[in-house]
Amino acid sequence: MKSRDTLLKLKRFQVDEKRRQAAQIESMIAEFERMAGDLDREIAQEQERAGIHDVAHYAYPTYAKAAKVRRDNLMRSADELRGQLADAQGALAEAFEELKKIEILEERDTAREKLAEAARDQAEMDRIGLTPVELRAS
Template identity: 75%
Template sequence: MSLIMKSRDTLLRLKRFQVDEKRRHVTQIESMVAEFHRMATDLDREIQQEQERSGITDVAHYAYPTYAKAAMTRRDNLLRSADELKGQLDAARDDLAEAFEELKKLELLDERDASRERAEENAREQAAMDEIGLQGRARA
């Protein structure tokens, strides 16, 4: 195997690793966004339960439950964080797509070179067989 092929194999492994890392990063952000939304939904449910217990749904009412107010603030913060993560998610997906494109280009280049090497090897083998055939005819 030539030095070029070895370095290309190393580069392919590196690119595959980078794609896998970027894929894991995207998955991690997606999980965080989903978890924040799940937590916000749970808080919505708790807020509603607290309002039903107290019989007060007007947030401006002097006796509105303190826990419900705190849960609303937490819910809003979670949703805001989820929205911010969506921006990061878009950027991470773009990075993943770019890394994937680079990997595919390198894989295509590697496949093209491997095909060329196989064709050259086949040509050498055929030339050797032709030479053997010519030597056999010359003796006859």
């Protein structure tokens, strides 16, 4: 049982670690999307300020061009992270399944031990009940 307790602790740790990794990736995706949204607003403001919305125009604001490139890079990174998130969620599901298997085995063993203990107790009670009263008093 000692090794199963250790295995349970290990599996719980692995599930927690996988959950933390998935949450961290989700947080990074949200941050990249927020930053891209900020850049979209800055691009729109720069275009309004300059009065030029055509990227191909010779006088299109340099800052808006650079911000678009940065925004596109952020969105590409967020897309790559979505792939990593899918992998991390798959690994989390797998680790969770492994943990559940070990927990089910532990519950089964605990139930088996309780049944064996109840059977021993019942056998002891039966033995006491079958023993003549004179012998029990001594």
